[in-house]
Amino acid sequence: MITLQALTKRFGTFTAVSGIDLNVGKGEVLGFLGPNGAGKSTTMKMIAGYLTPSSGRVSICGHDVETDTIAAQTALGYLPEGAPAYGDMTPRQFLGFIAQARGFSGAEVKNRITAASAKTELDPVLDQPIDTLSKGFKRRVGLAQTILHDPPVLVMDEPTDGLDPNQKHSVRNLIRTMAAEKAIIISTHLLEEVDAVCTRAVIIDRGRIVADGTPANLIARSRHHNAVTLSLPLAQLAAAKATLEQQPYVASVEEGPRYDGAGLMTVFPRGHELIIESVSTLAQQQKWDVKELYAEAGRLDDVFRALTTHDTQRVRERTGVAA
Amino acid sequence: MKPVMAVFKREFAAYFATPLAYVFIVIFLLAMGAFTFYVGHFYDNGVANLSVFFGYHPWLYLFLVPAIGMRLWAEERRLGTMELLLTLPLPIWATVLGKFLAAWAFTGVALFFTFPIWITVNYLGSPDNGAIFASYVGSLLMAGGYLAISAALSASTNNQVIAFVVSVVVCFLFTVAGAPLVLDFFQLWAPVVLVNTISGFSFLTHFQAISSGVIDLRDLVYFGSLIALFLAINVVLVDMKKTG
Numbered sequence: 001m002i003t004l005q006a007l008t009k010r011f012g013t014f015t016a017v018s019g020i021d022l023n024v025g026k027g028e029v030l031g032f033l034g035p036n037g038a039g040k041s042t043t044m045k046m047i048a049g050y051l052t053p054s055s056g057r058v059s060i061c062g063h064d065v066e067t068d069t070i071a072a073q074t075a076l077g078y079l080p081e082g083a084p085a086y087g088d089m090t091p092r093q094f095l096g097f098i099a100q101a102r103g104f105s106g107a108e109v110k111n112r113i114t115a116a117s118a119k120t121e122l123d124p125v126l127d128q129p130i131d132t133l134s135k136g137f138k139r140r141v142g143l144a145q146t147i148l149h150d151p152p153v154l155v156m157d158e159p160t161d162g163l164d165p166n167q168k169h170s171v172r173n174l175i176r177t178m179a180a181e182k183a184i185i186i187s188t189h190l191l192e193e194v195d196a197v198c199t200r201a202v203i204i205d206r207g208r209i210v211a212d213g214t215p216a217n218l219i220a221r222s223r224h225h226n227a228v229t230l231s232l233p234l235a236q237l238a239a240a241k242a243t244l245e246q247q248p249y250v251a252s253v254e255e256g257p258r259y260d261g262a263g264l265m266t267v268f269p270r271g272h273e274l275i276i277e278s279v280s281t282l283a284q285q286q287k288w289d290v291k292e293l294y295a296e297a298g299r300l301d302d303v304f305r306a307l308t309t310h311d312t313q314r315v316r317e318r319t320g321v322a323a
Numbered sequence: 324m325k326p327v328m329a330v331f332k333r334e335f336a337a338y339f340a341t342p343l344a345y346v347f348i349v350i351f352l353l354a355m356g357a358f359t360f361y362v363g364h365f366y367d368n369g370v371a372n373l374s375v376f377f378g379y380h381p382w383l384y385l386f387l388v389p390a391i392g393m394r395l396w397a398e399e400r401r402l403g404t405m406e407l408l409l410t411l412p413l414p415i416w417a418t419v420l421g422k423f424l425a426a427w428a429f430t431g432v433a434l435f436f437t438f439p440i441w442i443t444v445n446y447l448g449s450p451d452n453g454a455i456f457a458s459y460v461g462s463l464l465m466a467g468g469y470l471a472i473s474a475a476l477s478a479s480t481n482n483q484v485i486a487f488v489v490s491v492v493v494c495f496l497f498t499v500a501g502a503p504l505v506l507d508f509f510q511l512w513a514p515v516v517l518v519n520t521i522s523g524f525s526f527l528t529h530f531q532a533i534s535s536g537v538i539d540l541r542d543l544v545y546f547g548s549l550i551a552l553f554l555a556i557n558v559v560l561v562d563m564k565k566t567g
Contacts, residue, residue, distance in 0.1 A: 048410040052565045073412040080410070084403035086333070088340040100329035101411045129340075145407070 001026055001153050001183035002047065007056035009042050009207075016042040018207035019056065024183045024200075026152070029175060031198035031215070032187040035308045039207040040187040041081050044157050047185070048078040060153050074102070077151040079159055083142025087131035091122055091141045094130060095148060102149045116144040119174055135162040143171065147178070154184045160193060172197045191300040195219075201300075205308040215300070220272065222298030223306075228267045228279045229256070231292040237263045240288055247282065249275050262291055326413045330421025331428075338429050347391065351433045354383055359440065372450045376440055377458045377534050381498050381526055384469045389490035391430060392473020393483045395422050396561065400481035409565070419557045423474050423550075430466045434459065454536030461533030464546040465526050469494050471553035478560040501525025 004022040008015065017039040024030050034040050045051040047058050049065045049072060058065040063072040085094055092113060099109040117123055120140040125133055130141055139162055146156060159175070160168045175184060175197050188194065194201045194215050201218050203211040211218055219225060232240050237255070244253050244267055251271075256264030269275040276295040283290045338344040355376070359365045363375035399405040408418060444450050473490040480486050499505050501522045509518045522528045529542040 045406070048406075050406050050410050050565065070412045070414060073410060076410070078410045080403065080406040082403055084407050086337065086404055087402070088337055089333075093336070097329060097333040098411070100332070101326065101413055103325060103412070105325075 001061050002155075002185065003059045004043070004047070005057050007043065007046060007058060008054050009039075009046060009051060010054045016207055017046070017053075020204070020207070020209055022202065022209070022212075024185060026183050027180055028200055029179045029184045029186065029198045031194035031201045032185055032204070033189075033191070033194065033201060033304065034187075034204040035310070036189075038204050038308065040204060041157055042207075043204070044078075044155050044185070044187060045080075047155050048076060048080070049073055050080075074149075075151055075153050077146040077149065077154045077156075079142050079146040079154075079156040081157040082161075083139045085130050085138065085141050085145070088129060090127050090129055091117065091133075091137075091144065092126045094141060095144055098145050098148055104149070112148050116148045119147060120144040121170065136164060136167045139163055140167075140171075143174070147174075152182055154178070154182055154186075156184070156186045158188060159186055160188065160190065168193075191304060194300060203304060203307050210307045211303065216297075218303050219298035219300055221306075222300070222302035223268060224266075224296045224302055225272050225298035226269050226274050226276075226295055228269075228276050228293065228295050229264060230267070230279065230283065230288075230290050230294075231262045231264050233289050233291075234258065234261055234263055236288050237265065240283075240286070241265060243282070243286060244279070247278070249273055249278055264292075326417035327421040327424070330413065330418050331425045334422050334425030335428055338425070344429065344432075347387070347429075348433045348436060351383070351387055352436055354387070355379070355437055355440075358383065370448075373440065373444055373455050373458060374534065376437075377462060377530075380462045381465060381530060384466055385491060385494050385498055388430065388466055388469035389473040389487050389494060391426050392470050392490055393477050393486040395426060395474045396478040396557075397481050397483045397486045400564075401483075405564075409561070415561050416554075416558050419474075419554055419561065423471060423554060423557070426470055426474065427463075427467050430470065431463055434463060434466065451536060454534070457536050457538050458534040460538060461530045461542070464533070464543070465530045468497070468526055468546050468549045468553075471550040471557070472497065475553045475557040475560060478557050478564075497524065498526050501527035501529075501531075 002022070002024040004020050007017055007020040007022075009017040020039075020043060022030075032040050032043070042051065046053050047060070047065065049069050052066060058072075060072040061075040063075065065072045086097075089097070095113045095116060096109055099112045104112055113126075117126055120143045122137065122140055122144055125137050130138060133141070139159070143156075143159060146154060160171050163171060172193065175186065178184070179197075179199070186193075186198070198215055201211070201213065201215050202209055203218070211221070241253050241255065244250050244265075249270055251268045254266045254268070256266055258264070267275065267279055274295070276293070280293060283293070358379040359376045363379065365375050368375060396405070399408060409415070441455060444455075445452070472493050473486070476490045476493065477483075477486040480489075502525070506518060506522055509521060523545075529545045532539060533542050
């Protein structure tokens with residue numbers, strides 16, 4: 001329902017987004033990841049029709065955003081970065097304006113406001129000026145605005161930014177409940193969010209897609225994928241490490257922190273193989289006093305860091321300022 | 324017209340949601356009164372008409388209307404609500420028109436509250452009420468002209484101070500083009516056609532024509548097309564911002 005074709009945006013000589021191709025269908029919740037300045041917001045602004053692409057095209061439900069803007073924007077619920085709203089209005093007035101701007105009138109305006117504010121738990125503050133609301137409520141006013149017209153496509157730039165863990169939880173629940181019927185793109189810095197709500201994760205860096213898969217897929221690329229961590233008494237640690245390093249299925253062994261006379265050790269498998277059974281059997285044979293033993297699914301931040309670049313480095317490369 | 328109305332309603336209500344509207348109206352009325360009575364010596368003239376009162380309108384609008392216009396777009400841009408507004412399914416022209424009409428209606432409200440002076444002059448003598456009515460119409464049209472210019476310039480920057488200063492300068496040029504000072508200077512050497520063209524671009528010339536009590540189609544067309552031109556420029560400027 002959302003199609004991006006060779007989408008590119010240049011600002012002067014700087015290319016913010018460079019030839020992105022993407023298709024997001026109904027039922028998908030796509031997590032858009034990337035370091036600050038990677039081009040996430042620029043891409044979302046182009047999808048929403050706020051920025052015109054330098055080249056390439058975006059279509060929403062078959063409507064080209066550039067040539068059929070109004071139809072595309074009608075099918076879209078868009079939460080801009082920072083969830084901007086008119087601070088002098090109350091949420092009720094603000095949502096009323098959004099409803100009218102989206103072509104609703106009469107009782108329908110009221111119904112839409114009631115439904116959207118119930119979903120985003122805004123009811124208690126509906127009649128307070130938005131400027132006086134807490135960050136969490138302000139964000140939810142933005143969310144209510146986004147889902148007010150029950151659009152088939154949602155694009156949200158950092159929907160849970162600034163929310164406390166309880167609020168994050170309810171927003172994620174809200175996204176999950178809407179997921180089946182819609183195509184959703186959310187951008188986020190929070191890797192745990194991808195795990196919690198997304199069916200698909202796309203990592204971009206310097207305006208390019210560097211990874212695209214299910215969260216489980218991406219996690220499997222982590223060096224920690226299927227790595228086994230075990231804790232042993234300090235006396236056995238060195239010998240055990242030597243023995244483990246001899247095993248054909250082990251790529252490397254790293255020592256972790258020590259505490260209470262025991263030390264942690266992480267065993268990295270060759271080629272992401274599942275090695276927990278082999279390690280466990282070996283430990284029994286060798287009669288190690290294993291206190292803990294567990295395998296890891298992997299860490300998304302490993303993958304994130306391996307695939308993306310640091311902003312300082314990016315700016316240096318762009319401006320030619322040496323370290 | 325529905326999208327225009329939605330924007331209009333929000334914008335118009337926004338003036339009264341903050342002290343802005345009240346401060347503006349009070350200052351507008353105080354300034355009108357001060358100029359009419361103290362600078363223009365309304366009572367001493369002993370003439371029952373409002374030409375003194377209306378004579379100051381162009382010069383007051385020169386500063387007060389850009390103060391209204393400067394925030395129209397610059398503030399949206401600064402607060403980030405521009406992104407929200409332009410991603411709603413509203414045609415840009417409708418947003419531009421809705422904002423302009425709301426601001427214009429607001430200046431209309433301020434102008435309306437000068438009605439006590441109309442009552443005063445009727446109490447003191449028997450003025451030509453037709454001419455006064457025409458002057459009000461002319462004044463409102465002129466305010467619309469100043470406003471369209473200010474709104475367009477507001478769309479070109481996200482700094483309200485710049486928007487204000489540039490608007491005042493451009494509005495000033497449109498005003499003085501018809502002032503005797505400028506016209507006398509050109510009359511010394513320029514052909515009549517040029518002098519007439521310059522004066523024809525001036526708010527003063529057209530406003531004075533209407534104030535004389537005759538609402539001429541040419542003057543209406545002048546203000547109408549000036550407003551339309553600057554609204555079109557406004558649409559282009561807003562649209563241009565989308566290319567980054």
